[in-house]
Amino acid sequence: MDYKDYYKILELDKSATKDQIRKQFRKLARQYHPDVNPNDPEAERKFKEVNEAHEVLSDDEKRQKYDQLGADWQRYQQAGGASRGGTGGGFDWSQYAQGGGQGYGGFGGSTGDDPFGGADFSDFFSSMFGGMGGGQGGARPRPGQDYQAELELTLEDAYQGGPRTLTINDKKLRVTIHPGVEDGQTIRLRDQGGPGRNGGPAGSLYITLRITPDARYTRTGQDLTLDVPISIYKALLGGEQVVETLSGPVKINIKPETQNGTRLRLRGKGFPVYRKEGQFGDLYLRLALTLPQQLTNQEKELFRQLAALRE
Template sequence: MEYIDYYKILGVDKNASAEDIKKAYRKLARKHHPDLNPNNPEASKLFQQINEANEVLSDPENRKKYDQYGKDWKHADQFEQARQQQRSSGSYGQGNPFGDSGNPFGSDYFTYEEGGDYSDFFSSIFGNRGGGRQTKFKGQDFRATVQLSLTEAAKTHQQTFTVNGKNIRITVPAGIENGQEIKLAGHGAPGMNGGPNGDLYITFEIQNNTAFTRKGNDLYTDVPLDLYKALLGGEELIDTLDGKVKMKVAPETQNGTKVRLKGKGFPVYKKEGTFGDLYVTYQLQIPTGLTAKEKELIEQLARERKTN
């Protein structure tokens, strides 16, 4: 397994605080986001590495494992499980030539040693030395974060990202929620002694790149409406996620009037062809820079209203 220096990727020292890591991640994520680097084929890979580094170093428990075991930090739980099992069976220190002294190999071994498969290595310590049954362990679960724009989340599409040096391609259904987590069974670390692979958990972060506000499957937007159209009525072109629609404006429409466009909201997750609604709130625009003639007509209208 190739060693990835997460500290180097984020450009921080190994003694960096959690706040330093957060600031470094946000700065790099903005700089290297694929949407901002469409002509750079390496941007997506680098962006995924930045996300992976943040996932590990921003979690105190994962960071502790990474600092102790380096490239093999994902197997820390299996190592501890195996060691505890050896202790409880009374054979710890007999079949293990390194004894009970914490991490017998030191962090340098786990960080830089190249060679055989990790599971083979553990089997040589805790495996079937005397013909006994080997304990199976499930592989470590992986976690990753995928960032999407709101317009991307509104359409079913293919998404490719990198986890632990492996490219994974998934289909993202339209309507995914911000913060929603999905599980890809068996895409985590390999199991030990014939145990099942771990799972991959993906969390989606949705960044709003539109003028809409999303609430569930409904969208909300404010639309400016000029005074004359509000008084006399007419038509207004309204922006939606899939283009503009023409909507009638009733005469004497008041400021703050809210109208609903049914089925013009956000797609419902895993319900193809089903959408929420779009709510439009009219914001009345008072004309400025009136000419003398316009002022005279408005004064005439005001006098007319007083007499009625």
């Protein structure tokens, strides 16, 4: 039977802490979860390996036993892979093997009880840990499955924040969006995932926010850019113009002889800074000259006169 390198499976060093093991497990479990990778046998295989590795390394007793086996495994291989229960080459497999072929806590088969949707544990795992906690009385509490969801917002929604409602597994949830959220940002709702096992806590719900592109504004962090069309007459002669911002209309002054593409900066008129009340980015106005169309004969003559004066 093949040796399972659980540290390599979780992409961790042997010195990894329990907190690092837990975080890496949740990351990889979400990455390879069958719901995220439907009809993908390779992702399903990796998902089961990750679940099995976490089952061992998150438990102090199992981890200690596994680490002890790892130190002796090289001798075991050099002895030609002594059969289970044998002592070839000075390696006594029986001190590690538990027998029974059942998964830990009664979910080694396809029972659907494990917190990430059910996983078949390998013969390697069953040989070492099949007898540990096999009865219901020895089963440890397990957290429930984490759920994933997406919530679509407009730019105005992300600017203003406020309550939103979404439905997960036929259950309506009310979520408060703080102003200034980013596209792709994830928020966590504790205890809104799958139910825990053997008295364990419920999982969490991770909501990824998707902000739809806005036809008017370009967002860069907390700064916004807005194209503002102005007439050629106002660009030449100057004047006032009202600009609609996300916080309401603002009156700006156009200087005489303003060039096309000129940028103006409105401090504090950009996007809210996330979770920092009263702080905002800036709004940059990019002035775009618009040319008159369908000129009358009189207008054309006036432009000819102006052109002649500039020659």
